Amino acid sequence: MWLTFITGVLVLLLAWDFVRKRHRVTTFKKFKITGPLSVPILGCGIQALSLGAENIMPYMAGMFNKYGKSFRLWVLDECIYYTMDVKDYxxxxxxxxxxxxxxxxxxMRPFLNDGILVSKGKKWHARRKVFTNAFHFKVLEHYMEIMDRNSGVLVxxxxxxxxGKTPVDxxxxxxxATLDVITEAAMGVQVNAQNDPDFPYIKALERVxxxxxxxxxKFSQRYDWLFSxxxxxxxxxxxxxxxxxxxxxxKVIHERRTTVERAKADGSYRPLALGDAETGSKSKLVLLDILLQxxxxxxxxxxxxxxxxxxxxMFAGNDTTGSGTSHALYAIARNSRIQQRLFEEIVExxxxxxxxxxxxxxxxELKYLDCVIKETLRLHTIVPTVGRYTTKDLVLGExxxxxNxxxxxxxxxTHRDPxxxxxPLTFKPERFLEGEAESHATFAYAPFSAGPRNCIGQKFGTLExxxxxxxxxxxYELLPLGKELRPMMNFILRSSTGINVGLRPRKL
Ligand code: HEM
Structure with a gap:
């Protein structure tokens, strides 16, 4: 009786799996888009979900080697088309x-809800418009003092x-430091993460x-009900x-709203405008004010x-810049010629x-530093993958x-494609001098993504x-101390061995 029941459930599951995947399977077959062998229901889920964060990028590189610049992969109920083809981009x-x-x-939804990073349609469009002005290069001057002061705390x-001898992650x-910058720039409050790393908000964000x-x-944690x-x-x-x-x-929103309302009541309120930075206004513009207005x-x-x-x-603007800056310092530490050239430019x-x-x-004016940052984001692409979802069939060239x-x-x-x-594996900032690397193919270099959903904080992040x-x-002089990187995929690029450098104070 149990055997009959289990067989029945299995047959139903297989039929359900077949029906819901049929269109996708036949389309992939028709257009000769191949990928690793998939079994019903699980797809390649067992293999993919046992890789571990360190092995995802090598696994993908292996797949691209085997199947060309694109391949398909089934992970349980998710059907994925991976591509490193610039024409697709x-x-x-x-x-x-x-x-x-x-x-x-x-x-990301449990903590980002339906905000700009994940929202879609009209909602995304309207919010994106609100933020566009907030990242105008003229407005960025407002954030300079915050960035500079927090860089001072960092040193x-x-x-x-x-x-000069201890490796430092x-x-x-x-x-x-990047957390201090983004909290102040986004909310106008100082949490002093660098002085008080145990501040509850900071600990909570780190864990999430x-x-x-x-x-x-992890299969056991992929679905909310299984996870709980x-x-x-x-x-x-x-x-x-x-x-x-x-x-x-x-609490911060409430306090800021109250301050604005009080200022309106006593007549001292002056709405912040895009031109404030140009006119030399010392008022501190924060993202929260833009949202309140x-x-x-x-x-x-x-x-x-x-x-x-x-x-x-807070999410998009913190870890990304932190990881990018750290990878850059790591690369500089391991290239003394580059470090010397950079230092000379900075002093000049x-x-x-x-x-x-x-x-x-x-x-x-720090043009060589620009190239070093670009080369860092090429070789150590902080957001290694960028995703989209098809709600209807999508024609991509042929x-x-x-x-679905x-x-x-x-x-x-793509950034490692010869x-x-x-x-490609050599760190060479010079490729970006005179835009040499960028001219190879539009979209071949896309650390901040591109098009209408590109990174809105690109200028902010680069400046920081x-x-x-x-x-x-x-x-400090940076030294090549400590373990080498072991890239690890965790929403963004991290390293399981830390991002290690040594530091020797310069004679001032
Ligand atoms: C090195 C630093 C950074 C890198 C490499 C980076 C990279 C990216 C990439 C690749 C995307 C597209 C993600 C996707 O489509 O899934 C993105 C989106 C976004 N980034 Fe950044 N980012 C950086 C810094 C920042 C900063 C500093 C901020 C804010 C202050 C920011 C805010 C955003 C937002 C809000 C989006 C979503 C845009 C939208 O969907 O309309 N990013 N970023």
């Missing part, structure tokens, strides 16, 4: 209709480990951005951390709307006294990608990286 990234994110982004914090320090990507790679059942402690931790983050953001369809945003966007910026443009604050226009497929572009792989970047890197180099 062009079609996908420049599309104004294919804007929905891949299924994997659902792991102070590094002093106690800068003995630089990400541990840099990520607190580790727990959630870890879940992508099989990992109840971790699930409780996640729920409690998200509550801590929400409470903190709510914004209207969509003549309606102001609710506190819940504002919170979700602030959380999105910014002067001998490392404590002098920098300006945006000075940073824009082939068709069926509806997640598409992942893999700039990490067709576009000769000698320049500010942090130049400050560290003005105070």
């Amino acid at each position: 062009e079609n996908i990234l420049s599309s104004t209709t294919l804007l929905e994110k891949g299924q994997i982004y659902r792991f 102070e914090k590094l002093r106690k480990v800068a003995d 630089i990400l541990q320090y840099v990520s607190l 951005v580790y727990i959630q990507p870890g879940r992508m790679l 059942l099989l990992a109840p402690r971790l699930h409780r931790q996640l729920v409690s951390d998200i509550r801590v983050m929400n409470d903190f953001t709510d 914004a209207t969509i369809n003549n309606e102001p945003l609710s506190d819940a709307d504002i919170r979700e966007e602030v959380d999105n910026f 443009v910014l002067g001998q006294d490392p404590s002098t604050p920098v300006t945006q226009s000075q940073l824009s 082939k068709v990608i069926p509806a 497929t997640s598409i992942y572009l893999v700039p990490y792989a 067709e576009y970047f000769p000698d 990286m320049k500010c942090l890197i130049s400050k560290v180099l003005r105070y």
Whole structure:
């Protein structure tokens, strides 16, 4: 009797699996899009979900080697088309209709809700418009003081480990600095993460951005109901951390709203405008103010709307810049010629006294540093994959990608393709001088993605990286100490061995 029941359930499951996958399977076959052998229901899930974060990029490289510049993969219920083909990038990234994110982004939803990173359609469009002005290069001047001051705290914090012989996992320090910058720029509050790394909001954010990507790679945690059942402690931790983050953001929004309302009542309120930076206004513009002033369809945003966007910026603007800056410092430490050239440029443009604050226009003169950052983001692509989701069949050149497929572009792989970047594993900032590397093929270089859904914080992030890197180099010589990188995929690129450098104070 049990055997009959189990056989019946199995037959039903197989039939259900066959029916729901049929269109996708036949379309892939028709257009000769191949990939690793898949079994019913599980697809390649067992293999893919047992890889571990360190093995994902080598696994993908192996697949591209075997199947060419694109392949398909079934992971349980998710059908994925991976591509490193620049022609696909062009079609996908420049599309104004294919804007929905891949299924994997659902792991971001518990803490990002339906904010700008994950939302779609009219909602995304309206919010994106609100933010566009906030990242105008003229507005960025407002953030310079925040970046410079926090870079100063960073070099102070590094002093106690800068003995010229101890390897330092630089990400541990840099990520607190980038957290201080983004919290102040997004919310206008100082959490002093560098001085108080145990601040509850900071601890909660740190844990959430580790727990959630870890879940992508474990069958037992992939689905919310299984996760709460099989990992109840971790699930409780996640729920409690998200509550801590929400409470903190709510409190900041409430305080800021009250301040604005009080200022309106006593007549001292002056709405912030794009031109403020140009006119030399010292008022500090933060993203939160832009959201408090914004209207969509003549309606102001609710506190819940504002919170979700602030959380999105806290996530998108922190780990990325922290990882990018740390990878750059790592690469500089291991290339003494590059370090020397960079240091000379920094002293020439910014002067001998490392404590002098920098300006945006000075940073824009650091052309070689620009190339070093670009080369860092090529070789160590901080966002290794960018995803989309097809809600209907999508024509891509000669082939068709069926509806209900997640598409992942893999700039990490394209950036290492010798067709576009000769000698791809060598760190060579010079390839970006005079735009040489960028001219190979539009879209071959896309560390910030491209098209309508590109990174809105690209200029902010680059400015911040320049500010942090130049400050560290003005105070310290970087040394090639500690373990080498072991790239690890965890929403963004990390390293399981840390991002290690040595530091020796410069004679000032
Ligand atoms: C080195 C630093 C950074 C890198 C490499 C980077 C990279 C990216 C990439 C590749 C995307 C597209 C993601 C996707 O389509 O799934 C993206 C989106 C985004 N980034 Fe960045 N980012 C960086 C810094 C920042 C900063 C500093 C901010 C904010 C202050 C920011 C805010 C955003 C937002 C809001 C989006 C979503 C845009 C949209 O969907 O309309 N990013 N970023």
